[in-house]
Amino acid sequence: MRYKRDPDLIRKVIGRKVQFVMGDTACVYGSLLAGCSFFAGYPITPASEIAEEMSRLLPRVGGVYIQMEDEIGSISAVIGASWAGAKSMTATSGPGFSLMMENYGYAIMSETPCVIVNVQRVGPSTGQPTRGAQGDMMQARWGTHGDVEALVLAPSTVQECFDLTIEAFNLTERYRHPVCVMMDGEIGHLREKVVIPDEDEMKIVDRVVADKDDDFLPFDVSKKTGRKVPDFPTFGKGFKVHVTGLTHDTRGLPATDSQEEHEKLIKRIVSKIADDRDKLTMVEKVHLDDAETAFVTYGASARATEAAVERARKEGKKVGMLRLKLVWPFPIKEIRKLADQVEKIIVPEMNLGQIVHPVREYAEGKCEVISAPKVGGEMHTVEEVYRYIEG
Amino acid sequence: MQELSAELIRKKYLRDEMWPSIFCNGCGIGNVLDYTLRAIEELNLDLDEIVFVSGIGCSSRLPGYINADGLHTTHGRAIAFATGVKAVNPDLKVIVFTGDGDCAAIGGNHFIHAIRRNVDITVIMVNNFIYGMTGGQLAPTTPIGSRSTTSPYGNIEPPFDLCELAKVIGAPYVARWTVSHPYRPIKSIKRGIEKKGFAYIELLTPCPTAYGRRNRLGDIKELWKWYDENTILIEEYERIMKYGSDEEKERASKMIKIGVFQDIEKPEYFEEYYKLIDRLKEGGK
Numbered sequence: 098m099r100y101k102r103d104p105d106l107i108r109k110v111i112g113r114k115v116q117f118v119m120g121d122t123a124c125v126y127g128s129l130l131a132g133c134s135f136f137a138g139y140p141i142t143p144a145s146e147i148a149e150e151m152s153r154l155l156p157r158v159g160g161v162y163i164q165m166e167d168e169i170g171s172i173s174a175v176i177g178a179s180w181a182g183a184k185s186m187t188a189t190s191g192p193g194f195s196l197m198m199e200n201y202g203y204a205i206m207s208e209t210p211c212v213i214v215n216v217q218r219v220g221p222s223t224g225q226p227t228r229g230a231q232g233d234m235m236q237a238r239w240g241t242h243g244d245v246e247a248l249v250l251a252p253s254t255v256q257e258c259f260d261l262t263i264e265a266f267n268l269t270e271r272y273r274h275p276v277c278v279m280m281d282g283e284i285g286h287l288r289e290k291v292v293i294p295d296e297d298e299m300k301i302v303d304r305v306v307a308d309k310d311d312d313f314l315p316f317d318v319s320k321k322t323g324r325k326v327p328d329f330p331t332f333g334k335g336f337k338v339h340v341t342g343l344t345h346d347t348r349g350l351p352a353t354d355s356q357e358e359h360e361k362l363i364k365r366i367v368s369k370i371a372d373d374r375d376k377l378t379m380v381e382k383v384h385l386d387d388a389e390t391a392f393v394t395y396g397a398s399a400r401a402t403e404a405a406v407e408r409a410r411k412e413g414k415k416v417g418m419l420r421l422k423l424v425w426p427f428p429i430k431e432i433r434k435l436a437d438q439v440e441k442i443i444v445p446e447m448n449l450g451q452i453v454h455p456v457r458e459y460a461e462g463k464c465e466v467i468s469a470p471k472v473g474g475e476m477h478t479v480e481e482v483y484r485y486i487e488g
Numbered sequence: 489m490q491e492l493s494a495e496l497i498r499k500k501y502l503r504d505e506m507w508p509s510i511f512c513n514g515c516g517i518g519n520v521l522d523y524t525l526r527a528i529e530e531l532n533l534d535l536d537e538i539v540f541v542s543g544i545g546c547s548s549r550l551p552g553y554i555n556a557d558g559l560h561t562t563h564g565r566a567i568a569f570a571t572g573v574k575a576v577n578p579d580l581k582v583i584v585f586t587g588d589g590d591c592a593a594i595g596g597n598h599f600i601h602a603i604r605r606n607v608d609i610t611v612i613m614v615n616n617f618i619y620g621m622t623g624g625q626l627a628p629t630t631p632i633g634s635r636s637t638t639s640p641y642g643n644i645e646p647p648f649d650l651c652e653l654a655k656v657i658g659a660p661y662v663a664r665w666t667v668s669h670p671y672r673p674i675k676s677i678k679r680g681i682e683k684k685g686f687a688y689i690e691l692l693t694p695c696p697t698a699y700g701r702r703n704r705l706g707d708i709k710e711l712w713k714w715y716d717e718n719t720i721l722i723e724e725y726e727r728i729m730k731y732g733s734d735e736e737k738e739r740a741s742k743m744i745k746i747g748v749f750q751d752i753e754k755p756e757y758f759e760e761y762y763k764l765i766d767r768l769k770e771g772g773k
């Protein structure tokens with residue numbers, strides 16, 4: 098690989114430490130600082146600015162940008178690039194995300210680190226191209242065929258578009274599992290302040306690269322760390338690794354007729370994420386300590402929700418908010434705890450009700466769970482959210 | 489150079505664990521593998537500097553047999569995956585194995601755009617006129633009149649000539665041969681690997697199970713002979729079209745052209761991209 102992460106150069110290319118930029122741009126800055134050196138994409142509103150900024154900045158830091166012929170080609174190239182050793186990323190919106198689903202599963206099955214940004218817009222189909230939504234949250238979890246886990250982040254602010262993109266790269270490299278950053282059109286195009294942290298304030302995770310031992314198994318529990326994430330055998334280093342989307346054994350060779358091999362493989366791939374659920378959980382708690390009514394929300398929906406909570410508090414109402422920064426794997430423990438504490442959970446989302454379902458599942462009937470949907474490309478108003486508190 | 493016996497090839501290049509192969513008796517895909525490895529041997533290349541990429545299909549199983557880095561991807565997408573590998577590490581040689589369905593149907597878009605960009609990969613297309621792996625359905629290469637499980641009354645769709653397509657989009661190297669003779673395929677694969685830019689080598693490959701039998705092309709020996717009887721060298725074809733009798737012309741026009749369709753030099757995409765990176769490093773715009 099020719100690219101080498103050069104923090105000084107990246108910072109020079111990004112520019113000032115404090116900037117007023119769009120969420121899409123903040124996402125690009127985050128990826129560059131994380132060490133992303135390959136981007137493949139296809140233009141689509143409201144994610145095109147990510148591709149545009151990447152085409153401008155990535156070659157300046159020594160990385161490669163390519164506009165592919167479609168989104169299937171984009172994620173294919175991203176996976177290929179990852180096997181050649183690059184931290185790699187693509188960005189799209191609903192229609193492109195749908196096209197990527199087959200290879201999203203390939204990345205999971207082949208344990209390929211890569212980041213997929215989905216700046217969500219209103220669907221189904223072409224829907225409302227310029228309007229933001231949160232309609233792909235279940236697709237990110239269940240959209241590819243077969244049994245999978247998912248690593249899915251949802252930023253609420255432009256600063257978080259930056260922070261969580263870095264987090265996405267760290268998670269994908271650590272777990273060898275694709276990570277989706279589920280922005281939405283509102284956040285993607287919103288301009289807010291971003292503060293670029295200094296090098297020593299940032300944590301950058303690199304993948305654990307394999308040693309060339311005789312008994313190295315490319316698809317087995319790591320010998321170096323003991324974790325369920327295999328060490329990475331980069332192409333071109335003599336590992337002679339065979340990568341396939343077929344059910345494979347620990348050597349990477351097809352085992353398509355073996356029930357045992359399949360179960361073993363899929364259980365390892367799924368549990369390498371699910372086992373770490375509590376460790377992975379990233380939530381923000383606002384006024385939750387004594388709350389009797391709680392909102393559970395994420396992404397852009399959290400903005401009006403937080404304002405509604407503040408208003409309720411001013412009026413002396415015991416209302417709080419649990420904001421999910423990492424939506425999948427689902428924070429089961431946090432929801433159980435919350436359901437024990439409050440009488441009512443309200444779930445505002447810019448869809449007809451998606452994340453309300455796992456909330457209801459893990460509330461286990463211990464409190465009331467209400468969906469607060471909003472569709473059609475407009476965010477909830479504070480008033481709309483507030484009204485759910487009363488009833 | 490040592491004469492390479494099948495035994496030696498197996499020892500030097502193949503994964504023991506993968507034997508026996510999934511290929512049927514009389515299938516030509518094994519020959520494609522053999523010719524590719526002989527080309528690599530003759531070029532004296534190190535397997536550790538090569539990545540084999542493939543899609544889905546019988547032919548796309550080939551990387552699994554080679555003891556080298558291999559990326560067996562999804563149906564039709566091999567060339568797009570290969571583009572990513574090449575982008576990040578242009579020092580690697582990237583060889584793509586693909587089938588006619590993989591390359592010309594579901595993967596057609598990636599094929600034409602990788603040629604347009606001129607990405608430095610060598611695509612070895614196994615054309616058996618059929619979808620082998622899924623049991624013999626119609627492919628974009630199935631000849632008119634041929635029977636498949638999804639053209640039970642004979643095919644009425646005109647087939648693609650991917651060599652002509654690759655040539656007009658401007659692939660620097662384009663060749664087609666039958667697998668019934670080793671010399672010319674090996675020579676073309678060598679030339680393709682050495683070519684800076686997109687090289688397309690199509691090998692007409694018998695599939696007795698899913699194509700030959702259904703179209704009554706006889707036993708394995710007869711089927712292999714069919715390929716000699718129904719192909720014509722480009723030069724011979726052109727000579728006949730210029731000087732031949734009407735009868736000869738009629739006969740030649742029904743045959744499949746084999747030979748080198750194109751051999752030119754062009755700027756390669758990632759070489760240009762890395763020049764751009766260097767230019768920007770020096771403060772350029």
Ligand SMILES: Cc1ncc(C[n+]2csc(CCOP(=O)(O)OP(=O)(O)O)c2C)c(N)n1
Binds near residue numbers: 590627
């Ligand atoms: C998206 C998708 N669609 C369909 C299939 C089923 N499928 C597997 S191989 C194949 C065709 C293979 O034909 P070809 O590419 O000509 O290769 P061959 O088997 O003849 O070598 C198809 C349709 C698939 N694996 N993925």
Ligand code: SF4
Binds near residue numbers: 511
């Ligand atoms: S089905 Fe045809 S292409 Fe596939 S292995 Fe058998 S003979 Fe070869």
